[in-house]
Amino acid sequence: MRVTGEEPLLHLHAIPAFADNIIWLLHDGRSAWVVDPGDAAPVHAALHELGLELHGILLTHHHLDHTGGVEELVRSSGAQVHGPAGESLPEPVRRVSGGAQVQVLGKPFEVIDVPGHTAGHIAYFSVEASSEPLLFCGDTLFSGGCGRLFEGTPAQMLASLDRLACLPDTTRVCCAHEYTLSNLRFALAVDPHNEALQAYAVRCEVLHAQGALTLPSCMLTERAINPFLRSREPSVRAGLRIQVTVADDDVAVFAALRDWKNNFR
Ligand code: ZN
Numbered sequence: 489m490r491v492t493g494e495e496p497l498l499h500l501h502a503i504p505a506f507a508d509n510i511i512w513l514l515h516d517g518r519s520a521w522v523v524d525p526g527d528a529a530p531v532h533a534a535l536h537e538l539g540l541e542l543h544g545i546l547l548t549h550h551h552l553d554h555t556g557g558v559e560e561l562v563r564s565s566g567a568q569v570h571g572p573a574g575e576s577l578p579e580p581v582r583r584v585s586g587g588a589q590v591q592v593l594g595k596p597f598e599v600i601d602v603p604g605h606t607a608g609h610i611a612y613f614s615v616e617a618s619s620e621p622l623l624f625c626g627d628t629l630f631s632g633g634c635g636r637l638f639e640g641t642p643a644q645m646l647a648s649l650d651r652l653a654c655l656p657d658t659t660r661v662c663c664a665h666e667y668t669l670s671n672l673r674f675a676l677a678v679d680p681h682n683e684a685l686q687a688y689a690v691r692c693e694v695l696h697a698q699g700a701l702t703l704p705s706c707m708l709t710e711r712a713i714n715p716f717l718r719s720r721e722p723s724v725r726a727g728l729r730i731q732v733t734v735a736d737d738d739v740a741v742f743a744a745l746r747d748w749k750n751n752f753r
């Protein structure tokens with residue numbers, strides 16, 4: 489039951505796009521915002537199906553698979569767009585960076601700087617928007633994995649992931665790609681005796697077989713299973729050392745882990 493004077497919580501909806509992108513949609517039953525709309529068509533279809541009007545767009549970074557639908561969506565809806573300072577984005581865009589707050593349908597989202605995948609990559613986090621805290625982390629954190637280092641250093645990405653790993657256990661982790669199953673194959677190669685990881689991989693295989701998404705994940709799960717959040721764990725370091733010789737240094741270990749993943753088939 490709704491308490492008088494309290495704003496209703498927002499609903500979260502996943503819109504699959506391209507081969508494995510997910511465009512996250514937040515709505516209050518009338519108005520909607522989307523995150524990283526790489527394509528306008530599936531967003532239009534979802535808005536139509538749910539009977540919603542688009543009011544705003546959040547962008548995490550400049551890659552086309554996250555921004556390609558922005559111009560058409562703005563043209564058709566007049567939605568306001570927020571995106572990272574210092575990245576090349578469709579204009580006009582309201583530039584935000586770490587520490588800023590964005591109001592989404594009356595709910596405050598905190599902007600967190602998470603450089604690594606791109607130099608200006610940001611994430612959006614809110615404890616008030618939904619029944620659980622919500623994180624939109626773009627291509628920084630994936631379930632069981634992390635983004636490739638196109639513009640940033642291993643030290644930057646490790647610091648960005650460390651920052652996200654401090655968010656509450658119940659945080660719903662809304663990644664921009666459904667890469668979970670292939671990430672988990674790598675995670676199991678690194679950390680084969682991790683029972684939480686084994687159980688999670690089984691759950692995700694079942695979801696996949698049902699044609700369901702594995703996302704959103706949650707932060708408690710990611711801290712238990714994701715080798716890129718666990719690169720200081722002895723079991724992850726031991727798994728890595730079977731593959732490569734690496735110094736006992738957090739950044740060197742993280743870099744070697746990311747390199748192994750880049751070449752993992
Ligand atoms: Zn990207």
Ligand code: FE
Binds near residue numbers: 627664
């Ligand atoms: Fe992407």
